[in-house]
Amino acid sequence: MDDKAKILLVDDREENLIALEAILSSLDQELVRARSGEEALKALLTDEYAVILLDVIMPGMDGFETARDIKRRKKTRDLPIIFLTALNSDPDYAFRGYAAGAVDFISKPFDPWVLRAKVSVFVELHAKNKQLREQAALLREQAVLLRDQAALPNVRPGEDTDRDLRHRLDERLTPVEEQAKVVGKRIPRAHRDEYDELIHRLTGLRRALDGEERPPA
Known part of the structure; x- marks a missing residue:
């Protein structure tokens, strides 16, 4: 790739x-x-x-x-x-x-140094945004799977299985949340709406993982 x-x-x-x-x-x-x-x-x-x-x-x-x-x-x-x-x-x-x-x-x-420096900032932000979107999408799919498993009357996971899956999801979500905070400090105004939407989805995933609400669609 x-x-x-x-x-x-x-x-x-x-x-x-x-x-x-x-x-x-x-x-x-x-x-x-x-x-x-x-x-x-x-x-x-x-x-x-x-x-x-x-x-x-x-x-x-x-x-x-x-x-x-x-x-x-x-x-x-x-x-x-x-x-x-x-x-x-x-x-x-x-x-x-x-x-x-x-x-x-x-x-x-x-000025070669100025041009490279300015362009490199947007290249880095583009890469971070893309990575965060991909990670958020994966986490969203896993959160939906967890919710659906818990909702099935005859295939409800055991307490240990449920806890283990939530733990693995938490391990993946936490670094994504931390990375999003770092990106947010450098995000240009042009990407603010996209960043805010991503934060909204991450917040929804965190609440879903903590059992507060359904994950965002």
Whole structure:
């Protein structure tokens, strides 16, 4: 299984794409090119990305239009966007960019260390979120199984079996809860709704495991 995150690089100039790839190659993630806003939107239809590096000035659909379309889609509305701008760009670009949903701006020419550091944060958050979602889904399935077993009149598990299963579920849930707290301290605003939903599910699982209520669907 390939655990590499996808990073979408959107720029109409070949030399800029080459520079981005050279700087980000050391992160050892999958770098995907898009030469226009339209091409970027097509790429987002089929794959999941950790972050988008989006050039502001492009022929046809510019970066602001592209960002607005990305934020209109339910699937990609929480996807972090870092705008790439010229050093002497219009000061109004920052306001327009944040209004369009950008989480940050980076000026050309890029500082390699700054660019890598910012992108790596979103790659790490993407990986943590994915891992938490997978663990939460597994725990939810196991909690439902525990509930269903206890509800069967003729196949009710014994007290020891029930206690053992709850203990194993608790051993799995506790580190997930601890990891979620760590991620929550660094989660960007763009992922806050997704994070809050995850916390809601984890809370429901904990209550279900403690026998307080049914686990969330």
